[in-house]
Amino acid sequence: MQVYPSEKVRNIALIAHGGAGKTSLAEAMLFNAGAIKRLGKVDEGTTTTDYLPEETKRKVTTTVALAPCQWRGSKINVLDTPGYADFIGEVKSALRVVDAALVVLCGVAGVEVQTEVVWEFAEQGQVPRLAFINKMDRENANFYRVLQQMEASFSGAAIIPLQVPIGAADTFRGVVDVLEQKAYYYQDGGVKSGDVPAELAEQVSSFREKLIEAAAENDDELLMRYLEGEELGLAEIRSGLQQGVLAGRVVPVFCGSALQNVGIDLLLDQILAYAPAPTARAGATGEEMASRPLAALVFKTLTDPYVGRLNLFRVYEGVLRSDSVVYNANKEAEERIGQVLILSGKNQEPVEELRPGDLGAVAKLQVTGTGDTLTVKGNPQKLAGIEFPEPSLPMAVVPKSKGDEDKLSNALSRLMEEDTTLRLEKNTETKQTILLGMGEMHLDITVERLQRKFGVGVLLEPPKVPYRETIKAAVNRIEGKHKKQTGGHGQYGHVFIDLAPLPDKEFEFEETIFGGVVPKQYIPAVEKGVREALMEGILAGYPVTNVKVTLVDGSYHPVDSSEMAFKIAAALAFRKAMEQAKPVLLEPIMNVEVRVPEEFMGDIIGDLNSKRGRILGMQADGKQQVIRAQVPLAEMYRYVIDLKSITQGRGSFRMEFAQYEEVPAHIAEKIIEQARAARQAEQK
Numbered sequence: 001m002q003v004y005p006s007e008k009v010r011n012i013a014l015i016a017h018g019g020a021g022k023t024s025l026a027e028a029m030l031f032n033a034g035a036i037k038r039l040g041k042v043d044e045g046t047t048t049t050d051y052l053p054e055e056t057k058r059k060v061t062t063t064v065a066l067a068p069c070q071w072r073g074s075k076i077n078v079l080d081t082p083g084y085a086d087f088i089g090e091v092k093s094a095l096r097v098v099d100a101a102l103v104v105l106c107g108v109a110g111v112e113v114q115t116e117v118v119w120e121f122a123e124q125g126q127v128p129r130l131a132f133i134n135k136m137d138r139e140n141a142n143f144y145r146v147l148q149q150m151e152a153s154f155s156g157a158a159i160i161p162l163q164v165p166i167g168a169a170d171t172f173r174g175v176v177d178v179l180e181q182k183a184y185y186y187q188d189g190g191v192k193s194g195d196v197p198a199e200l201a202e203q204v205s206s207f208r209e210k211l212i213e214a215a216a217e218n219d220d221e222l223l224m225r226y227l228e229g230e231e232l233g234l235a236e237i238r239s240g241l242q243q244g245v246l247a248g249r250v251v252p253v254f255c256g257s258a259l260q261n262v263g264i265d266l267l268l269d270q271i272l273a274y275a276p277a278p279t280a281r282a283g284a285t286g287e288e289m290a291s292r293p294l295a296a297l298v299f300k301t302l303t304d305p306y307v308g309r310l311n312l313f314r315v316y317e318g319v320l321r322s323d324s325v326v327y328n329a330n331k332e333a334e335e336r337i338g339q340v341l342i343l344s345g346k347n348q349e350p351v352e353e354l355r356p357g358d359l360g361a362v363a364k365l366q367v368t369g370t371g372d373t374l375t376v377k378g379n380p381q382k383l384a385g386i387e388f389p390e391p392s393l394p395m396a397v398v399p400k401s402k403g404d405e406d407k408l409s410n411a412l413s414r415l416m417e418e419d420t421t422l423r424l425e426k427n428t429e430t431k432q433t434i435l436l437g438m439g440e441m442h443l444d445i446t447v448e449r450l451q452r453k454f455g456v457g458v459l460l461e462p463p464k465v466p467y468r469e470t471i472k473a474a475v476n477r478i479e480g481k482h483k484k485q486t487g488g489h490g491q492y493g494h495v496f497i498d499l500a501p502l503p504d505k506e507f508e509f510e511e512t513i514f515g516g517v518v519p520k521q522y523i524p525a526v527e528k529g530v531r532e533a534l535m536e537g538i539l540a541g542y543p544v545t546n547v548k549v550t551l552v553d554g555s556y557h558p559v560d561s562s563e564m565a566f567k568i569a570a571a572l573a574f575r576k577a578m579e580q581a582k583p584v585l586l587e588p589i590m591n592v593e594v595r596v597p598e599e600f601m602g603d604i605i606g607d608l609n610s611k612r613g614r615i616l617g618m619q620a621d622g623k624q625q626v627i628r629a630q631v632p633l634a635e636m637y638r639y640v641i642d643l644k645s646i647t648q649g650r651g652s653f654r655m656e657f658a659q660y661e662e663v664p665a666h667i668a669e670k671i672i673e674q675a676r677a678a679r680q681a682e683q684k
């Protein structure tokens with residue numbers, strides 16, 4: 001593929017709710033541009049951008065994929081993104097490096113939950129937007145209804161139809177260009193232009209009026225002439241619209257069918273016309289940008305156990321050349337660039353260099369990962385990174401075999417290089433390795449990738465709750481005696497302890513020994529014996545906390561006493577004392593903050609109550625309500641899934657540890673019973 005000057009590059013991300021047709025559209029664009037010979041199908045697993053086994057199996061996009069098209073002397077870098085909420089981090093990556101987003105809508109379903117989510121991402125990132133209403137060939141497709149939904153949902157920008165469909169469903173035959181007032185009919189694999197059909201004339205002229213007004217509003221001079229009733233030229237109107245799109249004030253809307261390949265060539269033309277070039281967004285010429293020191297941002301890292309690491313990046317300034325040395329400003333290290341590549345799905349093509357604004361890839365960098373800036377050593381600069389969402393579904397990772405266990409940690413850290421929404425935590429209390437993901441599908445796919453890429457087999461289990469044990473009563477002078485005096489060297493340790501609740505501290509040890517009844521040198525052993533006993537409480541084997549132990553009395557034997565004997569005696573005394581001191585189970589309580597649209601508030605509160613939650617307060621924040629509550633961790637580990645089903649994905653939540661509290665008796669009984677059964681099973 002030839003090298004394109006920055007003015008001739010367009011970077012556009014296809015963003016949408018899952019199933020709107022992004023992957024099919026990317027495929028149709030590639031096909032029309034002649035980049036592929038055969039139009040692949042999502043349902044047959046033959047598209048360019050859904051190429052991973054996890055994707056073809058599910059017919060769902062899981063990672064951002066690059067698909068460049070050469071169209072009328074320009075290059076359009078299309079980024080296909082996932083629509084499923086579990087992979088929203090990939091959408092963030094794509095939006096970070098494009099100059100425009102093409103929001104794809106299903107002509108039947110219209111504005112869906114993830115449409116709103118990704119629209120807002122684009123708005124927050126100040127990414128100009130275009131919209132494509134797809135699936136016009138489907139029964140019940142309705143262009144005008146979807147337009148109305150868009151107007152109702154997206155108030156921040158003017159929604160301006162630049163096309164209208166000719167026919168719908170079975171009779172969908174093509175589109176009218178509103179500005180040109182020209183019809184395009186698709187038949188027998190070709191396109192014919194003609195006059196606007198009579199039945200659409202009125203609609204088209206009213207949209208055209210709206211369009212011209214929207215164009216004029218972006219340019220003072222145009223606006224004046226427009227208000228004076230002057231006729232504006234096509235080029236002027238286009239330029240007004242371009243400015244509006246660049247500023248995010250205007251969203252032009254197009255339509256067609258990706259599956260039937262109707263309107264896609266026109267869409268490519270419209271992208272060239274309205275999606276800003278990198279130069280337009282930077283406010284500089286390509287030559288100016290190229291003459292500056294290198295600044296390139298890595299927006300995606302792919303790992304392959306055989307091929308190694310592949311970094312996808314955008315060049316912002318300067319030129320990235322094959323066989324050069326660059327500087328990673330984040331890792332503060334030099335990197336050797338071998339061959340610069342252009343990617344199309346999984347296919348790679350070597351190129352000499354990439355100009356400012358272009359997207360490409362480099363293999364086998366040593367330290368570079370997602371979010372890093374590649375620059376020059378003498379003049380390093382750091383581009384803003386990418387803000388990824390925090391994963392909130394935890395599962396414990398259990399290796400299937402010893403071999404899997406040995407390979408696991410390396411495989412996971414490699415996977416996390418390419419998937420920035422995975423987190424790994426080691427829970428020191430439960431000794432479990434916890435993998436956090438965005439949702440169930442995300443974690444399922446992670447398990448598949450561990451197997452496919454690294455040959456590591458794992459199971460996921462619900463994480464254990466780190467319960468603790470404590471006491472509610474104080475007991476005094478509890479005796480522990482360890483004595484063995486049959487034959488040879490004996491053992492003798494003997495203590496009396498007091499045990500008391502200690503609300504604000506985990507543990508304290510004191511001694512009030514008088515007259516050396518327990519000799520000084522054995523007192524540390526007594527404390528050690530107690531500390532070891534604390535690690536496994538008597539109820540269900542959880543760590544004991546918030547207790548104070550005082551060594552008050554004891555006795556010794558001049559020959560048989562030893563540190564070991566006093567340690568054992570102390571542990572015996574502690575367990576006996578705990579049994580008598582009204583032991584209870586404690587569970588972690590979380591501070592939870594749920595953010596949902598107002599209409600879900602009742603259901604959210606009901607659900608939190610059923611999870612033994614205490615509502616602390618509610619507060620409006622714009623159209624959203626923020627609900628604060630305290631809820632036991634044991635009830636919360638799948639909350640991301642419950643919240644999604646209550647709100648159809650419109651809610652979000654955060655939680656953090658608050659404090660430990662006593663487990664209600666009827667629940668404690670079950671936990672203690674389970675622990676006993678587990679211990680018995682272990683002993684067998």
Ligand SMILES: Nc1nc2c(ncn2[C@@H]2O[C@H](COP(=O)(O)OP(=O)(O)O)[C@@H](O)[C@H]2O)c(=O)[nH]1
Nearest residue numbers: 018019020021022023024042135138257258259
């Ligand atoms: N009838 C019809 N179906 C389509 C069209 N575009 C995509 N589809 C189908 O919609 C489903 C989802 O498409 P896909 O491209 O995977 O959507 P994505 O999740 O947005 O990438 C697949 O079964 C496609 O064949 C279209 O224009 N018309």
Ligand SMILES: [Mg+2]
Nearest residue numbers: 022023060061
């Ligand atoms: Mg897709």
